[in-house]
Amino acid sequence: MTIENYIDNINQRYKLGNATEHTFRGDLQQLIESLVPEIRATNEPKRQSCGAPDYILTKKDIPVGFIEAKDIGDKDLEGKKKSVNKEQFDRYKASLDNLIFTDYIDFHLYNDGEFVTKIAIAEITEKGIVAKPENFKIFKNLIKDFCTHIGQNIKSPKKLAEMMAGKARLLSDVIEKALTSDETHNEDSTLKEQMLAFKDILIHDITPKGFADVYAQTIAYGMFAARLHDPTLDTFSRQEAAELIPKSNPFLRKLFGYIAGPDIDDRIKWIVDNLTEIFLACNVEEILKNYGKTTKMEDPIIHFYETFLSEYDPKLRKARGVWYTPAPVVNFIVRAVDDILKTEFDLPQGLADKSMTTFDKTVPKFDERSKNKSKIIGEKIIKQPIHKVQVLDPATGTGTFLAEVIKHVHQKFKGQEGIWSSYVENHLLPRLNGFELLMASYAMAHLQLDLLLKETGYTSLRGTKQSVQRLRVYLTNSLEEYHPDTGTFWASALANEANEANHIKRDTPVMCVIGNPPYAVSSTNKGDWIQNLLTDYKKNLNERKINLDDDYIKFIRYGQHFIDKNGEGILAYISNNSFIDGI
Known part of the structure; x- marks a missing residue:
């Protein structure tokens, strides 16, 4: 199709008098593909209907540009009027780096949110739509340049955080609309299946908006983690990201197996593909290295996450309680625990202790007389060896406390670097345990711990990558017991995390409970298990000033539960100051 043919076609439709912006979509599609x-x-x-622009231009399935089309003669192609296009245009400009707004005859080009140029190939007159042939050549070049756009190289951490946040916001909007549409039309989808599993097993009162937020952030940060591990900077895709997610995090690998595969919901595929383009334009490792130098922060990953969240949604950051726990406070608590283990528990190596103990483990009892001895006739108790100094952070967040334990223990191996990897594999990783409820924070904790171990010089001794030891940080609700598998793939993946965590909740003799658990007076954690534990704190109590259903008190009771079960131990929390008021 030539530009002349295109203008003739839309002119004929326009003259009918009943045309809408949808009437001309096929014509513009043909024109672009012809040019x-x-x-x-x-x-x-x-x-x-779920928030995507009207046209997504792809080359070999990779998005290269986006076009949002309005009705012919639209009066707000500059997106300045609040009541017309401003909200939608601002959202697209913040998240899509190569973008055209058009009314089918006037084309406005934006790169990285900034206006570049505009060109009109026709105008509306009393006789209908009349061509402006003097602009055809410029228009052809503009469309060709538009379709070969190469994104800028991103070197600034703030710019990367802004662009990640813009894409994640758009992805969240699309997911929320998709879930609402599924609900309205009573349709099934893989997104809906995931949200229902999440609601059933992790956060029971989560809304489509809440799920869309955590899901979009997790995809953005999963991509970030994958690119950080990427040795080939000139290529990056959904499929490559799935391969690059560390095998020490099996749940995130399952999530990205879906993102990379053919079953990904088509309504989000385009924006996930576009997200990969951001990471293709940068060297994440270099950006983080420089960010750490300029901020003089020990944990640039966590500070970058804060920057990302403040760009994504400052209110959400506050609501989620995602505030960086000051390093000196964390360092003090970890050193104090280490010191108490030495002085009060007669463990000279403190947190580096590798002594063993046993616990009673319930296992199936098999009939010795049956064929293959496979018939289960009951249960029996066996003594299972386990490391004595088990550490648990029941509200891990981004892994700050567990990371500090690793740093503290690593200091004791100065001059003994040759035995560090063996020690980590056999005596450190089996003792560090963490639970986290929020998927994005969970992904961040895995990323931080994985990179920290690498920085200390740890390399897996297990040979093939397939057998890499997983980090014992689990996506689970600390204050609930194990949730049974409900059968779907996503429920199975989440239930598997909960099941692994349950071995710790049920069997592991935890000696040190540390962390900075959440404070929430209006707690939604009202499960029978934790409420029953909490009744011990309420017996014969006339004090009414302190709300004993606050989450931070539940976490104190939760920690005490582990110490009681073990017979001895240490509970070391950062706590709400109302705890002191209640003494």
Whole structure:
């Protein structure tokens, strides 16, 4: 199709008097694909209803540009009027780096949110739509340049955080609309299945918006983690990201197996593909290294996460309690625990102790007389060896306390670097345990601990990558007991995390409970198990000033539960100052 043909076609439809912006979509699609044959201009109503721009231009399935089309003669192609296009245009400009707004005859180009140029190939007159042939050549070049756009190289951590946040916001909007649409039309989808599993097993009162937020952040940060491990900077894709997620985090690998595979919901595929383009334009490792130098912070990953969240949604950051726990406070608590283990528990190596104990483990009892001895006739108790100094952070967040334990123990191996990897594999990782409820924080904790271990010089001794030891940080609700598997793939993946965590909750003799658990007077953690434990604190109590159902008190009771079960131990929390008021 030539530009002349295109204008003739839309003019004929326009003159009928009943045309809408949808009337001309096929014509513009044909024109673009005629001018740049290697480009596919996709126009899918299902995607658009969930927040996608009208056209997604792809080259070999990789998004290269986006077009949002309004009705012919639209009066707000600059997106300045609040009541017309401003909100939508601002959202797209903040998240899509190569973008055209058009009314089918006037085209406004934006790169990285900034206006570049505009060109009109026709105008509306009393006789209808009349071509402006003097602009055809410029328009052809503009469309060709638009379709070969190469994103800028991103070198600034703030710019990367801004761009990640913009894409994640758009992804969250799309997911929320998709879930709402599924609910309204009573349709099933893989996204809906995931949210229901999440609601059933982890956060029972989560809304589509809440799920969309954590899911979008997790995808953005999972991509970030994958790119950080990427040795080939000139390529990056959903599929590559799935391969690069560390095997020490099996749940995130399962999530990215879905993201990379053919079953990904088509309504989010385009924006996930576009997200990969951001990471293709940067060297995440270099950016983080420089960020650490300029901020003089020990944990640039965590500070970068804070920057990302403040760009993504400052209110959400506050609501989620994602505030960096000051390093000196964490360091003091870890050193204090180490000192108490030495002085009060007669363990000279403190947190580095590798002594063993045993615990009673319930296992199936098999009939020795049956064939293959496979018939279960009951249960029996066996003595299971386990490390004595087990450490648990029941509200791990981004892994700050567990990271500090690793740093503290690593200091004791100065001059003994040759035995560090063996010690980590056999005597450190089996003792460090963490529970986290929020998927994005959980992904961050894994990323931080994985990179920290690498920085200390740890390398897995297990040979093949397939057998890499997983980090014992689990996506689970600390204040609930194990949740049974409900059968779907996603429920199975989440239940598997909960089941692994349950071995710690049920069997592991935890000696040190540390961390900075949440404070929430209006707690939604009202499960029978923790409420029953809490009744011990309420017996014969006339004090009414302190709300004993606050989450921080539940976590204190939770920690005490482990210490009681073990017979001895240390509970070391950062706590709400109202605890002191209640003494």
